[in-house]
Amino acid sequence: EAQVTQNPRYLITVTGKKLTVTCSQNMNHEYMSWYRQDPGLGLRQIYYSMNVEVTDKGDVPEGYKVSRKEKRNFPLILESPSPNQTSLYFCASSLFWTTTYEQYFGPGTRLTVT
Amino acid sequence: AQSVTQLDSHVSVSEGTPVLLRCNYSSSYSPSLFWYVQHPNKGLQLLLKYTSAATLVKGINGFEAEFKKSETSFHLTKPSAHMSDAAEYFCVVSDRDTGRRALTFGSGTRLQVQP
Numbered sequence: 001e002a003q004v005t006q007n008p009r010y011l012i013t014v015t016g017k018k019l020t021v022t023c024s025q026n027m028n029h030e031y032m033s034w035y036r037q038d039p040g041l042g043l044r045q046i047y048y049s050m051n052v053e054v055t056d057k058g059d060v061p062e063g064y065k066v067s068r069k070e071k072r073n074f075p076l077i078l079e080s081p082s083p084n085q086t087s088l089y090f091c092a093s094s095l096f097w098t099t100t101y102e103q104y105f106g107p108g109t110r111l112t113v114t
Numbered sequence: 115a116q117s118v119t120q121l122d123s124h125v126s127v128s129e130g131t132p133v134l135l136r137c138n139y140s141s142s143y144s145p146s147l148f149w150y151v152q153h154p155n156k157g158l159q160l161l162l163k164y165t166s167a168a169t170l171v172k173g174i175n176g177f178e179a180e181f182k183k184s185e186t187s188f189h190l191t192k193p194s195a196h197m198s199d200a201a202e203y204f205c206v207v208s209d210r211d212t213g214r215r216a217l218t219f220g221s222g223t224r225l226q227v228q229p
Contacts, residue, residue: 004157033217040123042204042219043158090157102148103217105158 004106023091120220137205
């Protein structure tokens, strides 16, 4: 089944403890992206990647890192999480970066930082 | 710069009545426009998309939207609401000529369907 998977789905952690949220897609998509969803704000892009080893900042990149060493994986790293990073995170992918291709979303990761 | 305004944060309809979710957009270039739906505790699913072909776009589950450039609108409609349509709906714009290819999301409209 074609899909985007994220792990973990739920995570509660403490301020400053490094964490990684994994994202994997099995559709051979070139483009991948991370978003965070906060009430009343819709989804905002954190980072994106047009292909392997090509990543760039989105609208809200502060406090996050990403890497794209393989086409299928695009992990999101929070090196020193803070409470303002408590949010619902979505990974997405599409075949190519051009806008005619729809983005497929993972099921989301709900992160709580205390 | 691109932006999206969903004019209603919450819409309530009765089952079997029409649905109208309103969306206005702003874009410097020729935009692509999307509607996504998010059911409780689920990810986002694409309902339909406009990418410069026909201005009336048909999507899944009986939804459709009309691109009106003169009004910068992309309203979502459905002739008859079902209980299963209760969810949050996001209007999304993407500028086709920007390399970043970011999606800009509206703040969402929560659709409630009364029996």
